[in-house]
């Protein structure tokens with residue numbers, strides 16, 4: 559497997575996935591897949607879109623800004639004039655060329671995408687946001703960085719405001735031993751996660767970490783996303799999305815020097831995993847946590 563993708567160049571970050579056009583397209587597809595799975599909701603916190611009138615919203619580690627653009631459109635459709643809609647990421651490699659105004663955001667202030675590290679958000683943002691959203695940093699933050707990230711989110715949310723997180727729980731999924739899924743997880747994914755200090759049990763520790771960061775009223779919503787393509791067009795999209803992510807993981811494993819660069823072997827394994835998803839009707843579990851800053 560040749561290293562064909564473009565990655566971020568942020569020093570100190572362990573983030574695994576590429577930061578190129580193909581990954582930007584995958585993030586758009588993934589946004590569709592995930593939003594649909596959460597019954598077309600952008601958040602699970604008990605917050606009505608009307609409550610965003612005049613409110614500042616943060617999308618931390620926004621990637622391509624898919625969630626934020628969707629929010630801007632929904633605010634417009636609902637006749638809500640939010641305050642500032644801000645997307646941050648440690649790199650701008652996947653920021654769209656499009657300005658939020660182009661998709662019809664009706665923000666009074668200047669909506670913006672800017673570079674900021676989730677571990678050190680701007681000092682002047684203390685007590686600012688009514689809603690802070692963050693999705694899919696499982697493969698970006700080490701186990702020891704998570705408390706700092708949650709503490710930063712707590713700092714920038716205003717009292718009474720909400721944090722909304724969502725992450726994959728597929729690392730907890732038990733494929734039957736010796737099957738392709740199990741081999742992929744045990745021989746590729748977990749060694750890579752161990753090598754980088756990532757948490758393989760993040761979903762089981764998140765609630766406690768949120769409480770330790772000072773949040774209250776933690777709510778948890780789990781969804782199961784079918785990956786069996788025989789279930790129809792939506793499952794096909796989900797399967798394509800996670801298959802592409804698995805390909806990127808495999809390249810990351812090779813890049814880290816943890817397995818040989820045997821091109822056909824890796825592809826064959828990932829294709830066998832996909833066949834297993836169809837054969838055994840595998841689902842990909844995702845979890846959303848919402849919590850309030852008192």
Ligand SMILES: C[S@@+](CC[C@H](N)C(=O)[O-])C[C@H]1O[C@@H](n2cnc3c(N)ncnc32)[C@H](O)[C@@H]1O
Pocket residue numbers: 566571573575585589618619620621622623624625646647648649652674675676677692693694695698699
């Ligand atoms: C899997 S992508 C998810 C993007 C977006 N949240 C979404 O769901 O479409 C993870 C993103 O986190 C960003 N990231 C990784 N580590 C970060 C950090 N320490 N601070 C800010 N952004 C980070 C990456 O650059 C990437 O854009």
